Amino acid sequence: MRKSIVQYMISHNINKRRVHKIPGLLLILAMILCLAGCSGSKDTTPKTMPAPDTDAGYPATPGPTIQDTTTVAPTAPLSTDAEITGTDGPTATDIPHYIVVLDPGHGGNFIGAWYDDRIEKNLTLTMANYIKEYLLENYNGIEVYFTRDTDVALNGDIKIDLEQRAEVAKGYNADYFVSLHFNASEAHELHGATVYASFRDNVAEKSQGIAASILEQLVALGLKDNLVKTRKSQDYYAEDGSRLDYYAVIRHSAARDIPGVIVEHCFMDNEIDKQFMNTDEKLKTLAIADAEGIAKYLELPHK
Numbered sequence: 001m002r003k004s005i006v007q008y009m010i011s012h013n014i015n016k017r018r019v020h021k022i023p024g025l026l027l028i029l030a031m032i033l034c035l036a037g038c039s040g041s042k043d044t045t046p047k048t049m050p051a052p053d054t055d056a057g058y059p060a061t062p063g064p065t066i067q068d069t070t071t072v073a074p075t076a077p078l079s080t081d082a083e084i085t086g087t088d089g090p091t092a093t094d095i096p097h098y099i100v101v102l103d104p105g106h107g108g109n110f111i112g113a114w115y116d117d118r119i120e121k122n123l124t125l126t127m128a129n130y131i132k133e134y135l136l137e138n139y140n141g142i143e144v145y146f147t148r149d150t151d152v153a154l155n156g157d158i159k160i161d162l163e164q165r166a167e168v169a170k171g172y173n174a175d176y177f178v179s180l181h182f183n184a185s186e187a188h189e190l191h192g193a194t195v196y197a198s199f200r201d202n203v204a205e206k207s208q209g210i211a212a213s214i215l216e217q218l219v220a221l222g223l224k225d226n227l228v229k230t231r232k233s234q235d236y237y238a239e240d241g242s243r244l245d246y247y248a249v250i251r252h253s254a255a256r257d258i259p260g261v262i263v264e265h266c267f268m269d270n271e272i273d274k275q276f277m278n279t280d281e282k283l284k285t286l287a288i289a290d291a292e293g294i295a296k297y298l299e300l301p302h303k
């Protein structure tokens, strides 16, 4: 069934960059990917078939309950006007100032994907350090904070852990929340970069905008373009009855008016994608791509 879905994807050329609803089979595929990879916090071991789990705090039941994964057309960088915090002088409006909170995915007992000798929770923390270092060395107008800076979970309950990541971002008064991840698939054949964004009105433009900017930089490295995507929950609703985001950290960020994204850099179990992340230097290259995507979108001034 899995193979037939992939063939379906290929035959329908789903990678065209445009907004569209993904048909039912693809929704099932998307869900499999989530559960097999870091979005679902699945531990992927070599030559074994991952079993679904629910520790990511995302809606627990895969299958036909998941609907409306949507790809998003890229958008131009936003004007910085709305983000300017300085008001003290006539030049203050020319100086952007943003607070970006990086979320190294997983941590502690939540190890994320695992393949060969690489464990996702460690890769994401390494990435976060590289991104922060690069941004602060090369750009003005930005502060960078982490949801975690050691190998810990924020809470033993994964649902609470994921909400606390957004709460940490709120505590920093974050303008953007960027969650860092690596993917994996059951048959190890999938590859490429995907960035998940919010579709909620209060954050959609900025979330999808920064997602597209980051993805553009990753694709420029040679990674396959698996598009910016949004995903609606069928289990979580707003008070007005409208559906919320499927992914917990994006949903919880949006609830705090913070545009959030999940960057699935590549598939750590795929032979093609391994070439992008199998050394520390390559992780740094990925991190610089993230950083440049953030900087370009925010139009940060170079140092």
Ligand SMILES: [Zn+2]
Residues within 6 Å of the ligand: 037, 038, 039, 040, 041, 105, 106, 112, 113, 120, 180, 181, 182
């Ligand atoms: Zn992950």
